[in-house]
Amino acid sequence: MPLPVSHHTPESEPRPTPHPLRTRSFRLLFAGRSLSLLGDAAIPAALTLAVYLATGSTGALALVLACAMVPKLLLLPLGGVAGDRFNARTVALTTDLVRCVTQLFVGAELLSGTPALWQIAVAEAIGGAAGAFSMPTVSPLIRGTVDASGLLRANALMAVVSSTARIGGPAVAGALVLTAGPGWAFVLDGASFAVSATLLAVIDVRHVPIPRRPLLADLKEGWGEVRSRDWYWTSLIAHAVWNGAAAVLMTVGPALFLSDLGGKGVWVVFLQTGAVGLLLGSLVAGRVRTRRPVLTANLGGALYLLPLCLLAVHAPVAVCVTAYGIAMAGLGYLNPVWETAVQSAVPAHALARVTSYDWLLSLGATPLGYALAPLAASAWGAEVPLGAAGVLVGAACLATALVPGVRHFGAAAATVKPTAESTT
Structure with a gap:
């Protein structure tokens, strides 16, 4: 036609x-x-x-x-x-x-x-x-x-x-x-x-002033903004699991590389490959537009299961290093796409509070990974916490695809009614 x-x-x-x-x-x-x-x-x-x-x-x-x-x-x-x-x-x-x-x-x-x-x-x-x-x-x-x-x-x-x-x-x-x-x-x-x-x-920054109220009321309102969006809080759970899994890798990974996978030089190459992948993913995010940004971002986060599971089964070192670069590229794509979705969908007057809860959940999961990984590794070997972390991060990120808000989040869903803003 x-x-x-x-x-x-x-x-x-x-x-x-x-x-x-x-x-x-x-x-x-x-x-x-x-x-x-x-x-x-x-x-x-x-x-x-x-x-x-x-x-x-x-x-x-x-x-x-x-x-x-x-x-x-x-x-x-x-x-x-x-x-x-x-x-x-x-x-x-x-x-x-x-x-x-x-x-x-x-x-x-x-x-x-x-x-x-x-x-x-x-x-x-x-x-x-x-x-x-x-x-x-x-x-x-x-x-x-x-x-x-x-x-x-x-x-x-x-x-x-x-x-x-x-x-x-x-x-x-x-x-x-x-x-x-x-x-x-x-x-x-x-x-x-x-x-x-x-x-x-x-510099000048547009600002939406909010009325002065009791501190607890402000905290509740910020949490209400998080809880009212199914795509947001479910993704936060997945991102928290990702950070916990990353803590597991950073805790037991060095010992595994030193003992079985080529030594500290290979561990450095592994980390630098991830850093390069992170950079490449960030570059891609600035050039690619997708109709379902939250879904594709979370799918990028799910790639982290690859290096964790491959390390758990002692795959060849080159394969593990490559997988880590790919996984970190997924994170590099996830971060700016996620930030843009949040900035587009959350009202300006609540954006800092919503972001603080995002950081709190993400950072709070990291010490948990640091604490549990050595205990599990000493009891069952490094392979068990690595494999478990890989399965959890893959399941958590992929499960967000079942959430309607995640699947349907797009330009229309991200539209926020304009609010009066002042510049200071």
């Missing part, structure tokens, strides 16, 4: 969506986030080496890591409320300044040659608390600086930078630790937060 002839004039054709980087506010936001992400990516390696070299104790290292993680988990819902009550730019700028000070302090402690463990632990706890308020602001900042039609591309750009930082960050940390000392990695990170705060101070 012949297609109908269009009678639109050139003037009536929709204008192409401008690239997000052509927008000044997003361009400055992107620059600041890129610097802080690179600085942050160098910290885990530098912190673990610095604390262990200073104390020689894995218990001391666990204490410092717990001090950074626990406040973040406890305060995330409050961070979501703050991100919605106040302009996300103001909250993010404040937390950048706090994290700048804490990282510079840790850097100075390490450079002094006689670092005090308790002071580093306190600084990391303060930085973790600031992170709880910073993380829920990312989605409101992107949505407040980019038009709806450019959200996917903007999120993909952010994901590309995050993936690149994950590749380059450990290399930067290693170079600094070997040449100048781990303290300089913290100085670099602190400086990146100072630049990010400066850039945030000069």
Whole structure:
């Protein structure tokens, strides 16, 4: 059947969506986030080496890591409320300044040659608390600086930078630790937060003010936004299982590679292949449009079952490495597509709170994986927790296809009624 002839004039054709980087506010936001992400990516390696070299104790290292993680988990819902009550730019700028000070302090402690463990632990706890308020602001900042039609591309750009930082960050940390000392990695990170705060101070971010109410009412409203969307809370369960499975791999994987799969060099290749896959998946997400974004994103997450199950059955190393690259490409695709779906569907006035619950569930599953994996591995061998994690993550992600909201989520379902917004 012949297609109908269009009678639109050139003037009536929709204008192409401008690239997000052509927008000044997003361009400055992107620059600041890129610097802080690179600085942050160098910290885990530098912190673990610095604390262990200073104390020689894995218990001391666990204490410092717990001090950074626990406040973040406890305060995330409050961070979501703050991100919605106040302009996300103001909250993010404040937390950048706090994290700048804490990282510079840790850097100075390490450079002094006689670092005090308790002071580093306190600084990391303060930085973790600031992170709880910073993380829920990312989605409101992107949505407040980019038009709806450019959200996917903007999120993909952010994901590309995050993936690149994950590749380059450990290399930067290693170079600094070997040449100048781990303290300089913290100085670099602190400086990146100072630049990010400066850039945030000069951008405009659209903001939907919400009425002042009791804190509990704000928390309940945010949770109500999560619970009212079947595609959201069911996907969150799948994503939490994914993070728990990733914790299992990071816990028992190194020992398995050291004992049976070629040693630490192969483990490094395995991780770097995953980082490259993550980057490639992020690049694909910015170019591919799908009618069912939430479904395809969750199917990408299901690919993580491949390396877990292959490692559990001791498949050839090359196959396991390739499978991990493919699985992380699925994650690289999932992240920006998921962020765009949430930013498109959730009302602007509740976006930070909803995002905070997302982070809370995801981060909360990670310590569970860290705790259970060694117990299971010591009782039954590493193959059992790896295989179980693979089956669980595959089942959880694939099961979301049975949810009507996941299958039918698309452009029409993602439309949110416009709300009055103010620019600050």
